[in-house]
Amino acid sequence: MNLSEKNFNKIFTVFLCLIAILMIFRKPCSILIIVFGVFNLIFIRKLKFTKTALILMVCISSPILLEILLFWNNDSYLKGLKALEKSTSLVLFPIFIIGNYQRIDFLKITQIYYSITTVVMLFFLIRFNLIYPELISKYAGGIDLFEIGYKFSDSVGMHAPALNMHLAFVSVCALYFVFYSFMKNEKPILKMLRFVVFLLSFFFVLFVNTRIALIGAFIGFIVVLYFAVESKFNIKQIAITSVTILVLMGGILFLFVQKNPYMKEKYSTVTFAYMDKVGKLDEIDHPEIKVFNSLVTRVSIWKSAWELSLKNLPFGVGASNGKPALNKYYAATNQHFLAKYEFPTHNQFLDFLLKFGILGPIVALLYMFTIAYLGYDLKNGIILSFFIIFFISNLTDDFLLRFDGIAFSGFWSSVFAGFWLQQKAILYKDQGAG
Structure with a gap:
């Protein structure tokens, strides 16, 4: 298929804009990502990779690479494949966005x-x-x-x-x-x-x-x-x-x-209520009303996830077994409120520790701090702010379990990496000209 460089660049930019905007709508965005992948496969010869680009691609793909490495640890390979499927954008975006880094209009x-x-x-x-x-x-x-x-x-x-x-x-x-x-x-x-x-x-x-x-x-x-x-x-x-x-x-x-x-109450008494009941939420009268979104519930979950993770070192319980194993642990430790509502870990680092063992939090940190490095090196407030927002969000939630966290972070990480490569190429060119 013949397509001029100018028109390809325009279509590529339109794809990136539409994916970014539609990221909050899972189904249409998923379809668009597939179309974006097919489009780039048709014009695969336009992709260009440097050694540095390949390193960045590995860093951004590291969560799914870890899942593949420890795939054997899943009790059900079918469920393991389903877990992998959610993370495929962490391969697709780095290849097709970083491979076209010179075309990114940040x-x-x-x-x-x-x-x-x-x-x-x-x-x-x-x-x-x-x-x-x-x-x-x-x-x-x-x-x-x-x-x-x-x-x-x-x-x-x-x-x-x-x-x-x-x-x-x-x-x-x-x-x-x-x-x-x-x-x-x-x-x-x-x-x-x-x-x-x-x-x-x-x-x-x-x-x-x-x-x-x-x-x-x-x-x-x-x-x-x-x-x-x-x-x-x-x-x-x-x-x-x-x-x-x-x-x-x-x-x-x-x-x-x-x-x-209510906002005053939410950011003060509601958040920090019942902190003496960590791991004992069932002692609270109607905990689903009083502490469903409170810090004490998060800390109780983290305590359980930490204890269960230590029992399953060095490789964790497996990518597809994290939530079921945690729910069983709630029941085994008589934490009926947590078991009833089947709370996930609500902390990405603990979630990866539970699933993948020692390598889990290391990979999560590598993934996130790659963004921090790009922002710091470019002295770019947008990129550094993205890192801060995503990092602290994952201290109280686990967004690498969800499309709206996986695709969101994978997309913008790839855009940031491509922009970084682009700026470095311009800098080297200017230095060479000088």
Whole structure:
């Protein structure tokens, strides 16, 4: 098939933008990823790999490579294959994105991604108000405010912590381009539009209202601000922009807390309640009401996962056996509340320790810190913020079990790696010319 280089680059960029935007919709995104793979197989001769690219590909593919290495440890090979299938994007993305690294238009992809995703969320918010007026009336009356974010996320088709992890990254990208618009001295109307999109994106993080994602977003904002100051571009203008953003964010946060007083309770007493009941949740009256999402439940799960992991060193229980083995352990240790709701590990490092033994957390750290290295080396606030958001999200959840974590991180890791290779190639070329 004949396709000019210019048209191939355009189609490749469209694929990357669409995959990024559709990442919050599993089925259409999965179909698009398959089409993307077929497209690249047709033009496989365009792929180019350096030794450094191959190292990055191995780092990004390391979770699925670990599953293959320890595949023999699964009780059921059929279930083991099913577990592998969920991680195939960790092979596909590195090959087809890093192999086309010279074609990655990083700024265009991130701009289109955060802008359209924010508009999509606005559409779903309007839809939520129209389709569920009874819920809106209930929340307006101050009833069951704890469930707003989860109900909204359900209407989108995602689990709230996963959706908000995505939205936290969207908001960080939006803030980055607010500073970018001033650095590039864009037209006032475009600057204003970027402000509005950022504030909207921040509102959605608040609306879904999951603790870890909100913390990650705030840390990401600080990182982006730090690199804006580090750029030494018009410090006065950066300061004025930062103060304006801070005031507007503070206003949104104040109004949101006023309308949702449960937020104060959620981030204080609810989070840290019953910490003396770690491993003894059944002693709490109605734990499903009082501590379902509290830290004490997470710590109880982690304690069980840690104890079970130590019993199964050095190779773990197997990729497909992690959750069943943990559920059996809850029952064996008379933790009936945890057994009833079959809680997963809620910590990616413990999850990999349980499944894969000693190599598990090492591979999880390699996978995540590859992103950190790319961001640090490029001095790029977007990439470093992604690492922070994904890393801390996996301290209280296990996103390498789910499509919305596996594909999300695999896609952006590959884009970041491709962008890093591209910048290094430009640097070497300039040095050679010099």
